Amino acid sequence: MAIKKTTKKRKVSKKKSMNSEYKGFMGDLIEEIAGKPGRDVFDILLSKSNVNEFLIAKKLDLTINQTRNILYRLSDNRIVSFTRKKDKRKGWYTYFWSLNIVKTLEFAEKKILEHLKRLNNIKKSRESRRFYRCQLCVLEVSEETALMNNFTCTECGSVYELSESANLISDVESKIKSFHEELKVVEESLVNERKKIGKRINAKNSREKVKKKKLRKERAVKRAAERKKDGTGVKKVAKKKVKKASKKVAKKKTTKKAIVKKVAKKRK
Numbered sequence: 001m002a003i004k005k006t007t008k009k010r011k012v013s014k015k016k017s018m019n020s021e022y023k024g025f026m027g028d029l030i031e032e033i034a035g036k037p038g039r040d041v042f043d044i045l046l047s048k049s050n051v052n053e054f055l056i057a058k059k060l061d062l063t064i065n066q067t068r069n070i071l072y073r074l075s076d077n078r079i080v081s082f083t084r085k086k087d088k089r090k091g092w093y094t095y096f097w098s099l100n101i102v103k104t105l106e107f108a109e110k111k112i113l114e115h116l117k118r119l120n121n122i123k124k125s126r127e128s129r130r131f132y133r134c135q136l137c138v139l140e141v142s143e144e145t146a147l148m149n150n151f152t153c154t155e156c157g158s159v160y161e162l163s164e165s166a167n168l169i170s171d172v173e174s175k176i177k178s179f180h181e182e183l184k185v186v187e188e189s190l191v192n193e194r195k196k197i198g199k200r201i202n203a204k205n206s207r208e209k210v211k212k213k214k215l216r217k218e219r220a221v222k223r224a225a226e227r228k229k230d231g232t233g234v235k236k237v238a239k240k241k242v243k244k245a246s247k248k249v250a251k252k253k254t255t256k257k258a259i260v261k262k263v264a265k266k267r268k
């Protein structure tokens with residue numbers, strides 16, 4: 001199987017769109033599903049397409065199996081995709097990996113929304129409910145549990161104290177704010193990337209349209225030239241004219257006959 005050729009133009013646009021503004025942040029999200037090495041693989045694919053998996057393994061000092069495990073985890077989320085090439089001599093396939101920009105952004109969007117949902121739930125519950133903690137065990141329980149345990153820690157017997165939620169709430173709020181900012185950047189980039197793809201498809205379609213039109217015109221010219229050469233075109237037209245004329249005469253004759261018949265009928 002042939003390796004898909006990636007044009008230079010596309011590589012440049014990929015680099016530009018994945019700017020440093022959210023590169024680190026994206027790395028955090030990728031680390032959640034593929035660990036720290038996943039982040040390193042992401043960084044490599046960010047600057048280059050169609051990277052040999054053996055090269056990735058060598059660069060990150062990982063075994064090929066470790067490298068593939070990471071790549072499979074990323075490809076489960078459609079962040080990366082591969083093309084493969086058969087080694088004719090050895091008979092095995094080598095895989096070449098690329099980052100899928102739109103899917104990466106979609107993955108980030110999904111992850112951010114999940115985080116926001118979780119954080120908003122924490123905020124809501126902290127604002128509406130009370131929590132108690134054992135200072136000694138650094139253990140926190142809900143008000144219901146504290147009530148059930150008579151406000152005494154089941155581990156050490158100390159009396160529970162009311163948890164202070166104010167700091168936690170402001171912490172959660174600042175996290176929510178920064179996730180919202182990241183979401184905005186990701187969504188804007190998604191719009192731009194999708195537009196770019198749309199433009200590429202449109203350009204390709206119009207190129208094909210022009211090509212087809214040209215081909216049709218060429219064929220028409222060729223046919224006309226052939227007709228002129230062997231005279232079939234002229235003959236055909238002449239035949240058509242004769243046929244039409246004879247049809248007209250026949251029609252006239254029948255109408256004449258009909259009139260004679262009609263008159264004869266009336267006379268009877």
Ligand SMILES: [Zn+2]
Nearest residue numbers: 134137153156
């Ligand atoms: Zn305790």
